[in-house]
Amino acid sequence: MEHTHVLNGTPVVGGHAYGPAIWPGERPVYDPSDAASVVEDEREVEIKRFTDAAAAVAGRLRERASHASGAAAEVLSATAGLAEDRGWIGAASGLIKKGTAAPAAAVAATEQFATMFTKLGGLMAERVTDLNDVRDRVVAELLGVAEPGVPEPAEPSVLLADDLAPADTAGLDPKKVTALVTRLGGPTSHTAIIARQLGIPCVVAVSGLGAVAAGTVVLVDGTAGTLEVDPDAGDAAARVEESRRMAELVADxxxxxxxxxxxxxxxxxxxxxxxxxxxxxxxxxxxxxxxxxxxxxxxxxxxxxxxxxxxxxxxxxxxxxxxxxxxxxxxxxxxxxxxxxxxxxxxxxxxxxxxxxxxxxxxxxxxxxxxxxxxxxxxxxxxxxxxxxxxxxxxxxxxxxxxxxxxxxxxxxxxxxxxxxxxxxxxxxxxxxxxxxxxxxxxxxxxxxxxxxxxxxxxxxxxxxxxxxxxxxxxxxxxxxxxxxxxxxxxxxxxxxxxxxxxxxxxxxxxxxxxxxxxxxxxxxxxxxxxxxxxxxxxxxxxxxxxxxxxxxxxxxxxx
Known part of the structure; x- marks a missing residue:
């Protein structure tokens, strides 16, 4: 007998959403071991290339923060601060002075700080996701490829991700991205806080999420904390409609x-x-x-x-x-x-x-x-x-x-x-x-x-x-x-x-x-x-x- 495939997680924001799944755009593919050493007389130029890339990323994040409000503005500003962090920039610059290429230096410096943040635990451990996001944006800038992030869906869709950096979640359009579901994160993570601000269903800590391919139709129940894969279309529509009715009461x-x-x-x-x-x-x-x-x-x-x-x-x-x-x-x-x-x-x-x-x-x-x-x-x-x-x-x-x-x-x-x-x-x-x-x-x-x-x-x-x-x-x-x-x-x-x-x-x-x-x-x-x-x-x-x-x-x- 056919049965519905249901994944369980931790509910964060209630309500129902139904639609095709989308995943964030690919992070830049870069293998630091493939990078050639930078010759000594080019290292200052390479340091400037790195600091310019970090400044460009920070500038874009601050620009987005200026058009946001509340929690979204806060977390975007905080992420921009990581891109400008003197310790991180200093660690990467120090590696470049020894001959490491700028993208490889960004990766290595991030590993140093991520290890330190993880050991500290608490809110500092949370910042590892943000720091990795900054790393990927800086590496993309250095490689001249598209900055990673959430795609603009053609129809209302459910965003799935291992984890979402503040810069990804803060700029979402709730009419296009109707729910958030992540494999990692907790009920007080940046993703959760911004989902509440956007007013869209959100479930975190969903094991097995990686097996759900982009384009798969899913039903999110943000109250129960579940993700239904290929649900019955009629049942899903009825549950979303009831959510809409409640949303209208809320709006009034x-x-x-x-x-x-x-x-x-x-x-x-x-x-x-x-x-x-x-x-x-x-x-x-x-x-x-x-x-x-x-x-x-x-x-x-x-x-x-x-x-x-x-x-x-x-x-x-x-x-x-x-x-x-x-x-x-x-x-x-x-x-x-x-x-x-x-x-x-x-x-x-x-x-x-x-x-x-x-x-x-x-x-x-x-x-x-x-x-x-x-x-x-x-x-x-x-x-x-x-x-x-x-x-x-x-x-x-x-x-x-x-x-x-x-x-x-x-x-x-x-x-x-x-x-x-x-x-x-x-x-x-x-x-x-x-x-x-x-x-x-x-x-x-x-x-x-x-x-x-x-x-x-x-x-x-x-x-x-x-x-x-x-x-x-x-x-x-x-x-x-x-x-x-x-x-x-x-x-x-x-x-x-x-x-x-x-x-x-x-x-x-x-x-x-x-x-x-x-x-x-x-x-x-x-x-x-x-x-x-x-x-x-x-x-x-x-x-x-x-x-x-x-x-x-x-x-x-x-x-x-």
Whole structure:
């Protein structure tokens, strides 16, 4: 009997898409061992040829970033920064000085840095995909061949790939590329984040994907995390049509966030700067639940002045005048290093000096940032909320809250470390609110690198252990009557959003493009249904079972 061939992966963005599969264009074929040595009197010219190629690639990436917004602009700018990285360029130039041809030097220097990034783990390991992408673009430039990337499909198609670099995903047209499916990657990878921004179904960590040839008709179920190969055309069309119907409901949703029985649940936006904040105002969000302030600090040789920071923060506050804005203080450190701070090399940066811990050695950086936030907040209504990342104890929370309140601001902390979740009640006694960062909380709870494709099922926020910790934090918030938000990627999953509300979460902050889907889904359910879904999910043993149990509970009639 004929049966449908189904591949399983980790769901990232829900919905259905049906169409022919496409794969990214070929990466440049180049064998460094075939390259002849460069004679000594031509090596300076060869170095210039390499640096010109790297600059050309960086320029094109920055140009694309200037036409993008939000997460797409951020990751394109970060990739351009890799093409200009002094360490990488210096390593390649050093090899060329010894006679290595420019393309071979680009490959060898990338191998050096990829090995180092992989050993560091965490977010640094994620950058290997980005660095390899830069390498291929520079090699293509040196060889005079077409830059690699995603082809422009003739009809709506499903993009398959081993992995996708930010530069590939950031420029996609969601009308042409209707879903993303990758063999590697995790639920918080660049691919996943940009898929949410584009609002198209996405599944990652799909084993066996390489056997699906370009042109094969596939059906993607971004909610279940499956890829059906050569599905029944009638069934596929019906499922896509139902997805379209839901999409229309989402398109009509204007907010504010409220459950079907009238419980307000604020639906907020994650932003990174004034531009992304202004773009977010086009979506039905009620304010900002996470303003990532790193953009002012990363890839800079010197610390931004208080005046410069003030201008950046004011742009975001001005975009949301009269609405809630939650600002996260600098979340940088060993995995997102600051060039103007000398830090000891750490063997495990994900567990090192990052986030609020930087203030232990460099309190002046945090003090200047809080001064700038206070200056930007002068005259803004309502008063901004300010939270610190990587808080692990009530002592740390109290110290941070004191600094924030001295400046007339509302104090909170991120719950990302399991210790903070376990001690949530004592931490909430010291602050005015908490926000749960599910990306790191999941990584630390499951002891699994969130960028590892092999561990994608462990880094799924539907893990019952993670949901149990979130439930404990929410209960602690209810006891002391203080808000508990979620600002990690989990908040962008409409089904999981219902479970989070059932656990007691009071606000959800998402990529702006995901806000309407979350709000529309909450509008269809009651708080009792959400509680039933949460209880059902907590009673399971793995993410797939948790999703299925929550879906069944929400499908039941209220009170049944």
């Amino acid at each position: 949703w204007r907010g504010p966030g409220v459950t079907g029985d009238g419980r307000p649940i604020a639906v907020l936006a994650n932003v990174a700067d004034g531009r992304s904040a202004r773009s977010a105002t086009a979506h039905p969000v009620e304010g900002v639940g996470l303003f990532r302030t790193e953009l002012a600090f990363l890839d800079r040789a010197d610390e931004p002045s208080v005046e410069e920071q003030t201008r950046l923060y004011r742009e975001v506050l001005d975009a949301f005048e009269g609405q809630k804005v939650v600002i996260r203080t600098l979340d940088a450190g060993s995995d997102k290093p600051l060039k103007f701070v000398t830090q000891v090399e750490e063997t495990n940066p994900a567990l090192g000096v990052r986030g609020n811990r930087i203030a232990d050695e460099h309190p002046e950086i945090r003090a200047a940032q809080l001064d700038a936030i206070a200056a930007a907040a002068d005259g803004h209504q309502p008063t901004p909320w300010v939270m610190a990342p990587m808080i692990a104890s009530a002592t740390e929370a109290a110290e941070f809250a004191g600094e924030v309140r001295r400046r007339g601001l509302i104090a909170g902390v991120m719950i990302e470390v399991p210790a903070a979740a376990v001690l949530a009640e004592s931490i909430l006694a010291e602050v005015d609110f908490v926000s749960i960062g599910t990306n790191d909380l999941t990584q630390y709870t499951m002891a699994a690198d969130r960028m590892s494709a092999e561990l994608a099922s462990l880094t799924d926020p539907w893990q019952p252990a993670v949901l149990t910790l979130i439930g404990g934090v929410a209960r602690a918030g209810a006891v002391v009557d203080k808000p508990v938000g979620v600002c990690g990627e989990a908040a962008a999953d409409p089904l999981l959003a219902c479970v989070l509300v059932g656990l007691g979460v009071t606000s959800l902050s998402t990529a702006p493009a995901a806000a309407a889907a979350v709000g529309a889904r909450l509008a269809e359910v009651t708080v009792d249904q959400c509680r039933a879904a949460a209880e059902a999910a907590l009673a399971t043993a793995d993410p797939a079972a948790a999703r299925a149990a929550a879906t069944a509970a929400l499908a039941a009639a209220p009170g049944s």
